[in-house]
Amino acid sequence: MCGIIGILGREPVAAHLVESLKRLEYRGYDSAGVATLEPDGVLTRRRAEGKLRNLEARLVKEPLAGVIGIGHTRWATHGAPTEDNAHPHATDRVAVVHNGIIENYRELKDELIAAGHIFASETDTEVVAQLVDHQLAAGRTPQQAVAATLKRLSGAFALAFLFPGEDDLIIGARRGSPLAVGWGDGEMYLGSDAIALAPFTDRITYLEEGDWVVVRRCGAEVHDEHDAIVARPVAIVTASAFQVDRGNHRHFMAKEIHEQPEVIGHTLVHYLDLAADRIRLPEVPPFDWAKLDRLTIVACGTAFYAGLTAKYWFERLARLPVEIDIASEFRYREPPLTAGGLALFVSQSGETADTLASLRYCKAHGLHTAAVVNVSTSTIAREAEVVFPTLAGPEIGVASTKAYTCQLAVLAALAVAAGRARGVLSAEDERTLVRALGDLPGLVSKALRLEPKVERLARQIAKAKDVIYLGRGSSYPLALEGALKLKEISYIHAEGYAAGELKHGPIALIDETMPVIVIAPHDRIFEKTVSNMQEVAARGGKIILITDERGAAEAAVPTLETIVLPDMPATVMPLVYAVPVQMLAYHTAVFMGTDVDQPRNLAKSVTVE
Ligand code: G6P
Numbered sequence: 001m002c003g004i005i006g007i008l009g010r011e012p013v014a015a016h017l018v019e020s021l022k023r024l025e026y027r028g029y030d031s032a033g034v035a036t037l038e039p040d041g042v043l044t045r046r047r048a049e050g051k052l053r054n055l056e057a058r059l060v061k062e063p064l065a066g067v068i069g070i071g072h073t074r075w076a077t078h079g080a081p082t083e084d085n086a087h088p089h090a091t092d093r094v095a096v097v098h099n100g101i102i103e104n105y106r107e108l109k110d111e112l113i114a115a116g117h118i119f120a121s122e123t124d125t126e127v128v129a130q131l132v133d134h135q136l137a138a139g140r141t142p143q144q145a146v147a148a149t150l151k152r153l154s155g156a157f158a159l160a161f162l163f164p165g166e167d168d169l170i171i172g173a174r175r176g177s178p179l180a181v182g183w184g185d186g187e188m189y190l191g192s193d194a195i196a197l198a199p200f201t202d203r204i205t206y207l208e209e210g211d212w213v214v215v216r217r218c219g220a221e222v223h224d225e226h227d228a229i230v231a232r233p234v235a236i237v238t239a240s241a242f243q244v245d246r247g248n249h250r251h252f253m254a255k256e257i258h259e260q261p262e263v264i265g266h267t268l269v270h271y272l273d274l275a276a277d278r279i280r281l282p283e284v285p286p287f288d289w290a291k292l293d294r295l296t297i298v299a300c301g302t303a304f305y306a307g308l309t310a311k312y313w314f315e316r317l318a319r320l321p322v323e324i325d326i327a328s329e330f331r332y333r334e335p336p337l338t339a340g341g342l343a344l345f346v347s348q349s350g351e352t353a354d355t356l357a358s359l360r361y362c363k364a365h366g367l368h369t370a371a372v373v374n375v376s377t378s379t380i381a382r383e384a385e386v387v388f389p390t391l392a393g394p395e396i397g398v399a400s401t402k403a404y405t406c407q408l409a410v411l412a413a414l415a416v417a418a419g420r421a422r423g424v425l426s427a428e429d430e431r432t433l434v435r436a437l438g439d440l441p442g443l444v445s446k447a448l449r450l451e452p453k454v455e456r457l458a459r460q461i462a463k464a465k466d467v468i469y470l471g472r473g474s475s476y477p478l479a480l481e482g483a484l485k486l487k488e489i490s491y492i493h494a495e496g497y498a499a500g501e502l503k504h505g506p507i508a509l510i511d512e513t514m515p516v517i518v519i520a521p522h523d524r525i526f527e528k529t530v531s532n533m534q535e536v537a538a539r540g541g542k543i544i545l546i547t548d549e550r551g552a553a554e555a556a557v558p559t560l561e562t563i564v565l566p567d568m569p570a571t572v573m574p575l576v577y578a579v580p581v582q583m584l585a586y587h588t589a590v591f592m593g594t595d596v597d598q599p600r601n602l603a604k605s606v607t608v609e
Pocket of ligand 1: 094300301302303304345346348349350351352398399400602603604
């Protein structure tokens with residue numbers, strides 16, 4: 001996660017750029033940089049390694065006078081935090097700042113090098129500058145060059161471009177990472193969030209997914225992903241909203257669902273060395289994965305379902321037996337434990353009373369304790385021997401969404417680390433899995449595009465009294481999580497089952513009024529789930545199938561609706577398939593008119609037994 005800012009001002013902007021970057025420093029501070037067009041029209045950069053104060057010191061010694069500029073504060077992903085890798089990245093024709101990951105940068109870089117481009121950094125970002133440069137050199141206008149470049153990029157990102165000789169133009173783009181336009185008086189702004197723009201304006205336009213924007217001092221022209229000009233509202237952001245900003249969204253839950261490409265990417269770069277395609281854990285664990293004969297996972301609610309998914313990963317990728325339990329059962333069951341073993345606790349808040357009590361029980365029995373937590377200052381984070389953080393940011397909606405997928409991202413990375421340490425995975429397996437994990441922000445972004453279809457489907461679900469979710473293998477925990485999401489925010493009764501269990505009871509409930517949501521990617525057990533769907537169809541049940549292109553082509557079962565995701569490696573499916581499942585619960589609750597962010601009787605953090 002990095003922070004970006006752009007200002008079209010009337011006075012020198014360098015100090016204002018730095019002021020905004022200070023507000024964005026929470027997003028990263030490995031390096032910082034600004035670029036302005038100096039009064040002679042020449043693009044000039046100042047960049048510095050480390051915290052923003054280094055850039056500030058640089059600007060004192062070498063001031064800038066330009067009245068238009070862009071700035072960046074970096075959290076390093078591709079390439080070390082050096083000055084060469086600091087943004088803005090520039091050619092003679094363009095400068096760019098970037099937040100996010102360009103997933104296909106390797107292919108693009110090879111192509112550009114073959115075409116004669118010379119690279120000055122190790123970053124994924126520089127391919128964007130070079131691609132735009134390539135288009136400009138071919139005679140395209142800045143708008144045409146950016147539009148053509150965006151079509152070549154995959155991944156999740158926000159970008160801002162500055163062009164030498166164009167002293168009334170900044171172009172911005174967002175896909176998966178946030179970007180907002182600020183409206184001043186004769187001045188205009190672009191920034192990663194409204195907080196960055198707060199010193200200058202409270203009039204904000206939040207760009208939608210896929211949008212790109214041409215900003216001039218007289219205003220902003222927004223284009224959608226198909227390049228059509230679109231109207232996006234200007235919102236007045238109040239002072240209190242700056243604290244916890246809902247953006248364009250009606251509810252925090254919707255905002256948090258849409259933040260997932262960015263926060264998953266941000267979390268993963270703490271666990272993956274994307275340049276070397278290796279797992280790189282943020283902390284060296286005080287235990288040896290290779291010596292463990294068992295892993296104990298304990299959690300509550302949605303975090304428990306993340307842990308249950310991890311059981312499939314640890315067993316498959318690391319051949320490590322996993323025992324998993326709900327914390328409130330674990331602590332009172334007083335399970336016999338072997339000292340020197342490992343217990344892993346999963347919690348968004350890090351304060352859940354039963355999870356904390358289970359952690360203390362394990363510590364008292366001489367186990368190593370590790371916690372996957374979102375709140376780094378929480379009790380569980382403090383008391384666990386090692387912390388594997390999720391970097392989802394504050395989650396306000398009571399129903400957990402982005403914290404859940406970030407927990408899954410961390411757990412998947414840990415399972416790959418364990419698999420490698422235990423000699424189950426080869427270096428090549430690790431490379432393939434790390435690449436698949438690195439593709440997650442882009443895949444989650446694609447899943448979010450299914451929202452209009454999911455919203456239409458939610459109208460049907462809102463009429464149901466009961467809903468069944470089915471899944472097999474690593475889709476089974478997601479079936480449980482889907483049912484939990486639906487019941488906690490829409491108050492519709494829902495149950496999740498392992499698809500193979502259907503015939504042992506739940507099938508008795510199936511009739512033509514019962515929606516059955518089947519989560520069935522085309523994996524190695526797809527055919528088994530198809531048989532279960534046939535059993536449902538034979539009894540008149542209404543099937544909603546969530547699958548991929550191959551699954552949709554081969555299922556051959558009548559469905560009320562089929563939600564089709566892209567084909568993807570099996571390991572990442574539980575994260576990507578979570579997105580339509582979350583959106584379905586969200587839109588059903590919106591149709592039902594419930595209090596989505598604060599559903600009745602629930603609490604975000606349960607610090608009582
Ligand atoms: C509450 C929340 C759930 C959450 C569970 C565990 O029930 O409403 O969303 O999954 O607690 O919380 P934790 O903070 O430990 O993940």
